[in-house]
Amino acid sequence: MAPTALKTRSSKSSDPRSWVERLWASLSLRSSTEVDRTGPLVPPLDRAKRLAEALLSGRGEASGAIVARELHECLRTLGAEDRLAFYRFLATGFQPDAKRLRAAAEAYLADPSAEGAAKLAEVADPTRQELLRRMNLSLGGTAALVAMRKELAQHLRDAPELKLLDADLKHLFVSWFNRGFLELRRIDWQSPAAVLDKLIAYEAVHEIQGWDDLRRRLAPDRRCFAFFHPALPGEPLIFVEVALVEGLAAAVQPLLGCDGQRIDEAAAQARAARADTAIFYSISNCQDGLRGVSFGNFLIKQVVEELKAELPQLTRFSTLSPVPGFRRWLEKRMALPGAADAALEKPLKAEDWWQDPAKADALRQPLLRFCATYLTGPAGPKGSVDPVARFHLGNGARLERINWLGNVAPRGIRESYGIMVNYLYDLDLIEANHEAFAQDGTVARSADVDALMVEEPVPPVRARSSRLRRA
Structure with a gap:
């Protein structure tokens, strides 16, 4: 028995390649730009498709994470037309098994039990959703999928077959970005510059006219809060800007007014102390790939609680909102x-x-x-x-x-x-x-x-x- 075991170890050690390199060889996924891996050359689009199919194989989580990382890297190298072709490949393939779905449906109709309904729901889930879950295994996978959905939105009108993929991504994001994972942070002038820069870029209601304007919106009689998610570090998902005033504000220009003069910090603090009303004058969603995933209702309610705890004299919470339609x-x-x-x-x-x-x-x-x-x-x-x-x-x-x-x-x-x-x-x-x-x-x-x-x-x-x- 011992010599056999020794021979086995010797055989494994004789292959100088790492286990990762042997994985690529087994998948025959070497691209034309990779000269250090064995296997036939594969065009980038075909390689992306093979990587996607490999993710649904029975491989373990560790190798699955590596395949997912390689898939995302491969997708980043594709041109716009090849990425669109890959999205069509995802949307039109990876459907539920028709025979299993029919059997489960017939079983449920014959015996409409809770167990039968659960089985039917399980079989009805397209394998595409499991593929997307596995694509999320790699570091940065969530951000890549959010970016994918943002790009998909540009093609839904002309390529309606992509709506299935879009719906699956939204379905998963609703779960991945539920309230339990969101972190509310107050943003002020001491926040990281990268976050402040994104506020200027993402403001969708009242454009921020540079850093002086932003500083006015973060003055002592103003508040700004945002939701963040651990999978998108440093990326606000949605933010709200608040003015602390006396009475209901009827016009937005006085709230936004930035005349270039130095902010009187003491006067702004005094206004905040006298304020009886919090006016939510801008709410901006930051991630186009998360459209349809609701954050605003949670944001407003939690910000109200934060403001009540900090400024108990506030008695009214109101918006000053546009009427875009x-x-x-x-x-x-x-x-x-x-x-x-x-x-x-x-x-x-x-x-x-x-x-x-x-x-x-x-x-x-x-x-x-x-x-x-x-x-x-x-x-x-x-x-x-x-x-x-x-x-x-x-x-x-x-x-x-x-x-x-x-x-x-x-x-x-x-x-x-x-x-x-x-x-x-x-x-x-x-x-x-x-x-x-x-x-x-x-x-x-x-x-x-x-x-x-x-x-x-x-x-x-x-x-x-x-x-x-x-x-």
């Missing part, structure tokens, strides 16, 4: 045959109408009324027609106030004629508001918003109605 909605309405509001079209086309007090005053009431109608009207298949409204109303906020010329920056005028909205987060009513909106689209709103939708007082009509009821 309003202008498109009103233009479509005015274009309808016989539209009564078509008369608005001409004054709205006047150059810089918002800077002319007379013109702006004439448009104020009709535009506020139409905006209230837009935000409270019948919900579509996805709820409110406005994406920002849908987000805040779905989180349990109340439509509190609609502000005239709240944002006179070019983007604000272009999207919503300068109108901005306060969504109020009343902590005692959040759950009830959320349930009402989720069940039938009921929009929780203030009496002030309701009053905007009344074109003109109609007491005579009300009086006649009153007499009829008495009769």
Whole structure:
């Protein structure tokens, strides 16, 4: 027995290659740029496909992590067309086993038990999801998959077959980026420069005009919080900017104002001490590859708790939000045959109408009324027609106030004629508001918003109605 064992060890030691090199030889995955590994030359795209298939073999976790790393490195060398071909390869292949799926479905129909349902769900999962999980084994695998989904988004319209791959990635990200893995951090002027630089780059609502502007937004009467994930170190997933003020803010320019002068730290601290309201004036998602994975609802609720603990005098938590869909909605309405509001079209086309007090005053009431109608009207298949409204109303906020010329920056005028909205987060009513909106689209709103939708007082009509009821 001993000589045999000795011979075996001698045979293994006679091969000078490492076990990793022997793995590549067994997979025949040598690329045309790798002269130090045995096996036939393989075009990069074919090599990526073979690596993907190898990941689903029965190899152990250690070798699987190495194959995953090699696959990601291979994908980085591919040109755009070859990467798209690889994505099609993932999307159209790696489907559930049709025979096993049919058998499981028939078994469940014959005996609809919990065990049968679990088995059916297991068999219905495409092997593509397991492949993506194994691609996540390598260092940096999560970031690579997030980048993959970002790139996929550019092709979904022209290549609908990629939607299956996109859906699988989203499905996995919802699990991998759930609230239990997220870390809330406050960002201030002492945060790493790389993180501050990303805030400037990722700001999606009110552009940050360089470092002086950023410093103003991080002053003592401001707060900024972001969610981070351990798999994406140093990369914020979403961040929120907060102003500490007295009363509801009606316009965003005073909150953003950065006149280039040195910030008076003592005055800003005094404003923070007097503040009774926290205004969430910008919420920006940072990772395009994580679209559809919800972070904002968790972020707002946790930031409210953080602010309450730090500044117990705060009694109101509200947003100052854009209405990005309003202008498109009103233009479509005015274009309808016989539209009564078509008369608005001409004054709205006047150059810089918002800077002319007379013109702006004439448009104020009709535009506020139409905006209230837009935000409270019948919900579509996805709820409110406005994406920002849908987000805040779905989180349990109340439509509190609609502000005239709240944002006179070019983007604000272009999207919503300068109108901005306060969504109020009343902590005692959040759950009830959320349930009402989720069940039938009921929009929780203030009496002030309701009053905007009344074109003109109609007491005579009300009086006649009153007499009829008495009769």
